[in-house]
Amino acid sequence: MADWLFGEQCFVISAVMPTYARADVVFERGEGAYLFDSAGRRYLDFASGVAVTALGHAHPRLIAALTAQAHKVWHTSNLFRVAGQEQVAARLIGETFAETVFFCNSGAEAWECGLKVIRRHFHEGDQPGRYRVITAGGGFHGRTLAAISAARQEKLVKGFGPLLDGFDQVPFGDVDAVRAAITAETAAICVEPVQGEGGIHLPPAGYLRALRALADEFGLLLFFDEIQTGIGRTGPLFAYQREGVAPDVMCVAKGLGGGFPVGACLATERAAAAMTAGSHGSTFGGNPLAMAVAGAVLDVVLEPGFLARAAATGEVFGARLESLVGRHPTVFAEARGVGLMRGLKCRPANTAVIAALRQEGLLTAGAADNVVRLLPPLVIGETGIDEAMVILGRVAETLAGGEAAS
Numbered sequence: 547m548a549d550w551l552f553g554e555q556c557f558v559i560s561a562v563m564p565t566y567a568r569a570d571v572v573f574e575r576g577e578g579a580y581l582f583d584s585a586g587r588r589y590l591d592f593a594s595g596v597a598v599t600a601l602g603h604a605h606p607r608l609i610a611a612l613t614a615q616a617h618k619v620w621h622t623s624n625l626f627r628v629a630g631q632e633q634v635a636a637r638l639i640g641e642t643f644a645e646t647v648f649f650c651n652s653g654a655e656a657w658e659c660g661l662k663v664i665r666r667h668f669h670e671g672d673q674p675g676r677y678r679v680i681t682a683g684g685g686f687h688g689r690t691l692a693a694i695s696a697a698r699q700e701k702l703v704k705g706f707g708p709l710l711d712g713f714d715q716v717p718f719g720d721v722d723a724v725r726a727a728i729t730a731e732t733a734a735i736c737v738e739p740v741q742g743e744g745g746i747h748l749p750p751a752g753y754l755r756a757l758r759a760l761a762d763e764f765g766l767l768l769f770f771d772e773i774q775t776g777i778g779r780t781g782p783l784f785a786y787q788r789e790g791v792a793p794d795v796m797c798v799a800k801g802l803g804g805g806f807p808v809g810a811c812l813a814t815e816r817a818a819a820a821m822t823a824g825s826h827g828s829t830f831g832g833n834p835l836a837m838a839v840a841g842a843v844l845d846v847v848l849e850p851g852f853l854a855r856a857a858a859t860g861e862v863f864g865a866r867l868e869s870l871v872g873r874h875p876t877v878f879a880e881a882r883g884v885g886l887m888r889g890l891k892c893r894p895a896n897t898a899v900i901a902a903l904r905q906e907g908l909l910t911a912g913a914a915d916n917v918v919r920l921l922p923p924l925v926i927g928e929t930g931i932d933e934a935m936v937i938l939g940r941v942a943e944t945l946a947g948g949e950a951a952s
């Protein structure tokens with residue numbers, strides 16, 4: 547970290563708080579699935595800003611929506627009705643189990659709104675002693691104190707205690723462990739339908755359905771974190787729709803704004819009945835700019851055939867990754883995932899694989915469990931997949947060669 551001067555003072559800490567181990571590259575512009583750095587070098591973007599730029603970069607429909615709104619009004623606060631919120635909420639309700647939506651600016655906030663909906667539901671339902679939420683090991687819900695308390699991974703919580711009380715963690719995919727963890731204080735079960743940050747983990751078939759049945763049996767709310775899986779990442783608009791198992795509460799963010807910060811907490815009327823005026827809020831949440839872009843994202847992804855095409859491309863990608871792993875077993879241990887949410891479990895450190903791929907012009911994202919995440923924009927076609935496979939194959943050869951030589 548270079549020292550820097552401000553007036554007379556010299557600082558060792560970087561001007562941007564060093565909470566990320568950032569790659570030394572600055573992007574100047576993007577176009578579809580490509581990013582261009584300050585030296586003009588082109589990269590194929592299979593990180594998508596961590597599953598955010600669902601329609602790629604500089605999508606003409608998103609630019610049009612954002613600039614049109616920018617000329618009208620940016621921000622009015624939630625002291626007034628916001629037409630865009632009413633439109634996007636109606637759209638989300640029409641496509642999901644939900645009957646009401648709260649808008650915010652990020653994933654963690656959307657998740658935390660879900661937690662507040664749950665606590666308030668039982669408090670106002672004369673069961674204030676029911677506040678605990680069962681969560682899954684390896685889960686991720688964001689970086690607020692409540693969200694790290696729920697995920698309770700060492701690297702997230704170290705040094706940030708005391709944590710928020712009220713979470714009971716069980717292994718992901720284990721229905722019996724959920725049943726065993728239910729007590730008279732349990733209010734809800736919260737999982738990601740497919741774990742993202744945890745390393746692209748798909749639960750066993752029937753898991754979500756079994757959680758729904760347990761929630762119904764014990765009068766609990768079912769809370770899905772679809773911040774990463776939502777907006778077509780796994781095939782349908784939301785991952786829960788793959789199994790046809792609806793939650794009571796769901797949080798969404800990442801892909802919803804296609805790169806503009808926006809989050810949403812969706813709920814049934816019954817779950818959210820206690821969320822009355824003054825119970826929750828956000829100054830920026832659902833502002834006209836965010837709503838204009840989110841509306842345009844939904845317009846595009848809900849066009850007939852769009853999600854089916856992305857899902858089909860995802861299946862092709864999955865098959866190609868399986869074959870890559872078969873050809874390079876010393877570099878890759880496993881291909882995982884569904885739709886356009888894919889992961890490669892590496893044998894060398896995933897950070898080394900990610901750096902090597904970036905050198906060759908392919909951007910990816912890391913995940914726990916030594917996984918490289920491949921999250922192309924939903925607009926990627928088979929030629930984009932072909933291009934990525936060439937780079938993946940070349941890097942695998944090099945890494946395998948390097949191992950054989952050493």
Ligand SMILES: *Cc1c(COP(=O)(O)O)cnc(C)c1O
Nearest residue numbers: 652653654686687688742773774
């Ligand atoms: C990214 C993510 C979050 C946190 O979202 P932020 O916008 O970073 O707060 C929460 N849950 C899941 C599943 C995520 O992938």
